[in-house]
Amino acid sequence: MSTNDQKSLDAIDSSRRKFLKNSGIAAGGIAVGGALGSLLGINGNGEPAAPASTTPTSNPTENHNQALMYFTPEQFAITDAATERIFPEDDNGPGAKELLIAYYIDHQLAGGWGTGATEYTSGPFFPGEPTQGYQGRLNRQQIFTIGLKGIQDYSQKTYQKNFPQLTAEEQDAVLTEFADGNVTLSGPTSSHFFSELRAATLEGAYADPLYGGNAGMAGWEMKNFPGHQMSYLNIIEEEFTEIKPQALNSQHNH
Numbered sequence: 469m470s471t472n473d474q475k476s477l478d479a480i481d482s483s484r485r486k487f488l489k490n491s492g493i494a495a496g497g498i499a500v501g502g503a504l505g506s507l508l509g510i511n512g513n514g515e516p517a518a519p520a521s522t523t524p525t526s527n528p529t530e531n532h533n534q535a536l537m538y539f540t541p542e543q544f545a546i547t548d549a550a551t552e553r554i555f556p557e558d559d560n561g562p563g564a565k566e567l568l569i570a571y572y573i574d575h576q577l578a579g580g581w582g583t584g585a586t587e588y589t590s591g592p593f594f595p596g597e598p599t600q601g602y603q604g605r606l607n608r609q610q611i612f613t614i615g616l617k618g619i620q621d622y623s624q625k626t627y628q629k630n631f632p633q634l635t636a637e638e639q640d641a642v643l644t645e646f647a648d649g650n651v652t653l654s655g656p657t658s659s660h661f662f663s664e665l666r667a668a669t670l671e672g673a674y675a676d677p678l679y680g681g682n683a684g685m686a687g688w689e690m691k692n693f694p695g696h697q698m699s700y701l702n703i704i705e706e707e708f709t710e711i712k713p714q715a716l717n718s719q720h721n722h
Contacts, residue, residue, distance in 0.1 A: 533680060534571055537578035538609065544570055546616045549632040551669045553639050561690040562683075564669060572672030572681030573612075573665075582609040606655050608664060615661030618653045619646065676716050688713045 536544055548570040557563030564570065576582060584607035596603035606614070619642060623631040627638055634642065645651050647666075649659035672681030674688065676696070682688065688695055695713035703711070 533575070534568070536571075537575050538582060539570075539574045539577070542620070543613070543616045544574060545632045546619055546630075547573055547612075547665075549634075549639060550619065550643060550665060551672070553636070553643055554666055554669045555673055562686050564673070566683065567673055567681055567687055568683045569669055569672035569681045572675065572679060573668045575680040576668065576671075577609050577612055582612075583607050602656065602660055604656065611656050611661055611664060614653050614655045615646075615658070615665065618651055618658060618661070619643075622646075622651055678716050685713045685715060 539547065548565055551564035551569045551573070555564040555567070555569065557566065580586060587607070589605050589607060591605065593604055602611075619631050622645065623629060623634055623638075623642055626642070627634055629638075631639065631642065643662065646658040646662040649657050651658035653661065674691070674693075675681055677683060677685055685695060692710070693713060694711040696716050697711065697714055
């Protein structure tokens with residue numbers, strides 16, 4: 469990294485933290501495992517993760533499937549930039565880009581979660597109460613396609629630049645407008661799209677690496693989450709024991 473790049477990172481740090489604090493977008497204290505994949509109807513195309521370790525791997529992207537399955541390169545770039553603002557790198561650990569969260573979202577959109585394979589999407593359609601969630605015919609593939617185009621169009625209209633080329637402060641401002649529902653989209657509300665993007669970002673940070681995100685199990689390491697252990701019998705009598713996290717595929721290594 470050049471000196472100018474480092475200065476740029478330092479300059480945006482305070483705005484990033486202010487944005488996360490004021491918007492409530494920052495990741496919460498959650499930890500989920502591989503069961504998430506089956507709940508979302510994942511098609512299992514993720515590659516095996518790196519072996520378990522208590523420290524970040526030297527190459528957290530090793531053995532991850534980084535082939536795009538649904539996104540265009542432009543859609544991926546927008547998602548990669550937006551998720552990094554939602555789940556930024558800080559003193560606690562890596563952010564969305566290093567955790568490969570955009571790849572996680574891409575892979576899920578390519579499967580049953582993206583097509584709404586197990587969801588009822590037939591009419592009649594009426595505006596739902598806030599507790600009812602989305603009421604409409606669009607599946608997540610369509611919602612993300614519309615939402616990502618909306619982010620790009622709003623960025624071009626407001627700043628005359630593509631979203632990935634905006635400054636940190638400008639990206640924060642765009643995402644805040646979407647989160648607050650102030651941008652008109654041709655289908656879903658901007659706040660609903662943002663809620664889907666935020667939820668998928670958190671899932672990508674903490675799901676089993678098998679599904680494309682949580683590279684090197686770094687998301688689990690930030691939470692001291694042990695992952696998928698076969699048994700705790702050997703430590704059940706201990707008051708507290710730190711355990712190396714294990715991914716689903718670690719139980720099937722030969």
